[in-house]
Amino acid sequence: MANLMSSIADVIYFDNNATTPLAPEVCHAINTACVNAFANPSSASVIGKAAKKLIIESRSEIAQMINADFTDIIFTSGGTESNNWVVYSAIKYYYSKMSEKVSPNDFKSVPLPHIVTTEVEHDAMIEPIQKLVEEGKAQASFIAVDPKTGSIDLEDVLRVLKEETVLVSVMLSNNETGAIFPVAEIMQRVKAASKEYGNCFCHTDAAQSIGKMKIDVKKLNVDYLTIVGHKFYGPRIGALYVNKPGEKTPLPPLFFGGNQERGFRSGTENTPMIVGLGAAARLVNENLELYRNHMYQMKMLLHDKLVEMFETGSERPCVFFNHPNVTDQSNCLVNTISVAFYDPEWKSFTASAVLNNLSKVVASAGAACHSQQHNDSSAVTTPSRVLISCGVEEHIALRTIRLSVGRQTTAADIEEAVVQLYSAVSMAAQTKI
Ligand SMILES: Cc1ncc(COP(=O)(O)O)c(C=O)c1O
Structure with a gap:
């Protein structure tokens, strides 16, 4: 060994x-939290409250890093979970809206929910979509890359939008080629074009962009954004930005239990790793x-x-x-x-x-x-x-x-x-x- x-x-x-190595400051923060913040953050004890405070601080650093509101950050196990959750949320939202509108007898005639993404997304985005398509639960358009730019053409995205498009997901930068996609412009046009149809949610996978470029969720016009700790010198957990989860943007829970993360993601918080993620975000905020x-x-x-x-x-x-x-x-x-x-x-x-x-x-x-x-x-x-x-x-x-x-x-x-x-x-x- x-x-x-x-x-x-x-x-x-x-x-x-x-993957990036852990920054020494992140290592230190994790080690300290392992020793000092071991208590259950839901416990009303002094040490439980101290652990909870560290989680709050970490959430604030992450929110600041992407110009988000504090309450719009939900901790996850990583990029794969974040991306899968976005796909699941959009599809579930579509079917629940349709079931309000259409009687059970007519449900068969409802078009399948449509997802637009690129051909070059990470497997953690492509695979859950393909699985839904294979199961006959969704339809999808995969936008090809223009070899002249290394990016996608905005018009190609607009061309495939339809009434049943419920999610547009375009990565902020590609993990293999490094290509940066014009997400702000794409999502602005998608939002404008889809207004007449109803809700189409916009997501970007920012796994490779955090710590390498300035990120502002408001300027990017996205409802969801994926954050992955081990790509920016943090630990192997992640987070999902959601624009007003459960109010403006759907986020049905995948796990049920102790109602942590305001009920969106049950399970006792992994305090040391969350603290490490916050320390990694702080380094990005400062440097x-x-x-x-x-x-x-x-x-x-x-x-x-x-x-x-x-x-x-x-x-x-x-x-x-x-x-x-x-x-x-x-x-x-x-x-x-x-x-x-x-x-x-x-x-x-x-x-x-x-x-x-x-x-x-x-x-x-x-x-x-x-x-x-x-x-x-x-x-x-x-x-x-x-x-x-x-x-x-x-x-x-x-x-x-x-x-x-x-x-x-x-x-x-x-x-x-x-x-x-x-x-x-x-x-x-x-x-x-
Ligand atoms: C662009 C992108 N999205 C998502 C992921 C998935 O992250 P993880 O494997 O940590 O869940 C990665 C990891 O390589 C990635 O590069």
Whole structure:
């Protein structure tokens, strides 16, 4: 076991989109809460009240981070739960509204609720929707990405809206390519267009955006927003922003029991992790610009070094950046590079072969949750569905590695990583599979 454990100091960690290390301040806050705030926050005792106070403080930091009202933040187990809950809420709302309007005899003629989302959402959004479609409980439109921009076209969203559209969900930024989507503009137009039909709720999955860009739920015009702690140096829990839950925006409970979270999510609160999430939010509130600038500087250095190392000399392996505007801060996340390595003769090595040759650099060949399905990463032979949807050709997608820098990345890391990458690519090109 000891051999498997390596600290962040032993590796050059370019997999921050998969998960970030815990910030030391977050670790400290969690440890302290484990010891000092162990009491049940529902207990009327002094120590119970102290735990409750910490939860209140944490909720306030998270609300501040996205310019939300304090009461609009509900703690969840993470992004998967938050996204699934949004889908469930919208569908349940639709069916309960319809049952008020239509007699049971006529219910069969009611159109299925319609969900609009993009082809490149995380599986935690795509899968619950697909499941409902397969079960005949919903219909869905998956909007394709425009390869020229790396984003979706607003008109494509507006074109598919209909009376029974109950949810539009567009991620704020993509976990693989780093593409930033114009969510504020899309949702403003969706809200205006769907006014005549009734309620269509708007959601954005901000898992990859928090801590990398300024987020304001009011400007984004969303009813729901997904928050994931382990993507911004926090613990592995999450939260869901809901615009006036139960009043303006539906949020039917998934769990029933002790009525915690005002009855929306029963279960004794996980105080230490909630405190950790609050500490992570506080760091973002205090230092966002500093973090952004640092990550962008590191990303630019990485980009320039990759170009310098790989593109000078036609005999050498080359790089291809998958995002059309990879260095543009307003269109691509400040920390993400999705890059394919190849040699001019298109020798058949995949990203997995390159990753296997890296001794110190940690990166992934797409979303981490997919790599995990293959115990041996050399077995990855299917290209990422996200890259294919973005118009990336299959042979490029198969050679793509995601490099996501972080707050802890240094210029020395980048110098060393690029040299390692070059030799890993050269080795892979020589061996072939
Ligand atoms: C965009 C996005 N949404 C949702 C999730 C799901 O988060 P979790 O696996 O922590 O539930 C992730 C995690 O990779 C993600 O990148």
